[in-house]
Amino acid sequence: xxxxxxxxxxxxxxxxxxxxxxxxxxxxxxxxxxxxxxxxxxxxxxxxxxxxxxxxxxxxxxxxxxxxxxxxxxxxxxxxxxxxxxxxxxxxxxxxxxxxxxxxxxxxxxxxxxxxxxxxxxxxxxxxxxxxxxxxxxxxxxxxxxxxxxxxxxxxxxxxxxxxxxxxxxxxxxxxxxxxxxxxxxxxxxxxxxxxxxxxxxxxxxxxxxxxxxxxxxxxxxxxxxxxxxxxxxxxxxxxxxxxxxxxxxxxxxxxxxxxxxxxxxxxxxxxxxxxxxxxxxxxxxxxxxxxxxxxxxxxxxxxxxxxxxxxxxxxxxxxxxxxxxxxxxxxxxxxxxxxxxxxxxxxxxxxxxxxxxxxxxxxxxxxxxxxxxxxxxxx
Numbered sequence: 076x077x078x079x080x081x082x083x084x085x086x087x088x089x090x091x092x093x094x095x096x097x098x099x100x101x102x103x104x105x106x107x108x109x110x111x112x113x114x115x116x117x118x119x120x121x122x123x124x125x126x127x128x129x130x131x132x133x134x135x136x137x138x139x140x141x142x143x144x145x146x147x148x149x150x151x152x153x154x155x156x157x158x159x160x161x162x163x164x165x166x167x168x169x170x171x172x173x174x175x176x177x178x179x180x181x182x183x184x185x186x187x188x189x190x191x192x193x194x195x196x197x198x199x200x201x202x203x204x205x206x207x208x209x210x211x212x213x214x215x216x217x218x219x220x221x222x223x224x225x226x227x228x229x230x231x232x233x234x235x236x237x238x239x240x241x242x243x244x245x246x247x248x249x250x251x252x253x254x255x256x257x258x259x260x261x262x263x264x265x266x267x268x269x270x271x272x273x274x275x276x277x278x279x280x281x282x283x284x285x286x287x288x289x290x291x292x293x294x295x296x297x298x299x300x301x302x303x304x305x306x307x308x309x310x311x312x313x314x315x316x317x318x319x320x321x322x323x324x325x326x327x328x329x330x331x332x333x334x335x336x337x338x339x340x341x342x343x344x345x346x347x348x349x350x351x352x353x354x355x356x357x358x359x360x361x362x363x364x365x366x367x368x369x370x371x372x373x374x375x376x377x378x379x380x381x382x383x384x385x386x387x388x389x390x391x392x393x394x395x396x397x398x399x400x401x402x403x404x405x406x407x408x409x410x411x412x413x414x415x416x417x418x419x420x421x422x423x424x425x426x427x428x429x430x431x432x433x434x435x436x437x438x439x440x441x442x443x444x445x446x447x448x449x450x451x452x453x454x455x
Contacts, residue, residue, distance in 0.1 A: 086110035087375045088368025089348050092264055092276040094283050101277065104341035113273055115264045117283030118252040123158035132247040133159055137167055141175040142219040143211060147204040149187035151226045151249025156191060180207045208233040217241035226250040254286045261290045268308050269299045272380050274366045275309035275344055284320045301326055311344050353390035355447040357434060364390045371431065382424035389445035398442040
């Protein structure tokens with residue numbers, strides 16, 4: 076039975092947009108930590124038989140004898156053969172690869188190779204493409220022809236090392252991603268970010284980020300989008316390239332160092348979000364404001380986005396009286412809301428806080444104040 080996470084590490088109240096459907100593991104890890112995950116696919120898999128790059132690479136593969144074929148994934152191997160079948164080239168592809176030494180990156184790849192009637196010469200015990208390429212580098216490669224069938228971009232260092240040994244390398248991109256066919260998901264993510272309905276968004280490919288910024292520009296909301304990322308919504312990439320369109324616009328972003336996976340990405344998101352929470356004490360009670368929730372004792376009080384935004388603004392200035400106009404600027408409420416919108420959000424906030432409604436005090440003629448005995452840790 077899974078034990079509940081201590082309040083110090085839970086992401087309760089935080090909502091994270093995961094923009095790559097390949098990141099099932101990342102979404103699961105974030106949910107395990109207590110976050111709400113919104114899956115907004117900014118990428119789509121290009122159908123194999125309509126992938127012009129795959130077709131061109133398959134043609135290159137069949138243009139000469141193949142000495143070695145390194146295969147990175149079972150799904151990619153099967154996609155190649157299915158596309159070749161639809162193009163009427165599956166028999167030719169099988170014949171070419173039957174004469175080659177097939178190097179498998181994992182047990183599942185080996186099983187897929189055998190399902191097509193072929194057999195691998197060697198399989199990497201670690202399940203990693205890099206291990207398969209390391210094995211290849213121990214062979215005589217001068218004037219050899221190597222086919223590299225890879226779902227993702229192969230490690231540049233190892234690829235160059237194979238070429239430096241005198242081999243001709245043909246990269247066959249077995250899986251390629253493109254922007255979504257429709258712009259619905261892009262518009263949806265833009266709205267979620269601008270209205271601060273998510274507190275973080277993860278990206279694994281610059282294609283999705285570029286589409287997001289382009290849509291915001293086209294709809295006249297570019298500055299709102301960039302301001303949200305610059306102030307309230309954390310943008311995290313799987314690598315520096317995946318968030319480059321934001322970096323180029325001087326937006327602060329974070330990314331995983333090295334070749335990190337879902338665990339590293341989830342860990343980075345967790346660390347930064349937890350550093351942004353606000354903590355304070357009132358009497359014997361310790362309060363933690365994070366995302367759209369307040370943690371007090373063993374309880375988690377969930378808030379709607381507008382009341383949560385007001386509470387975060389007040390928690391950033393504990394004990395200080397903030398005029399309604401100032402709160403309206405700090406809390407991204409509706410542009411038409413104005414001071415009355417702040418009053419409504421405060422009313423909803425107090426209702427949600429229940430017995431703790433005393434936290435938010437009205438200072439007649441001046442505004443609102445978060446009453447605290449002592450501020451705790453957390454980010455400002």
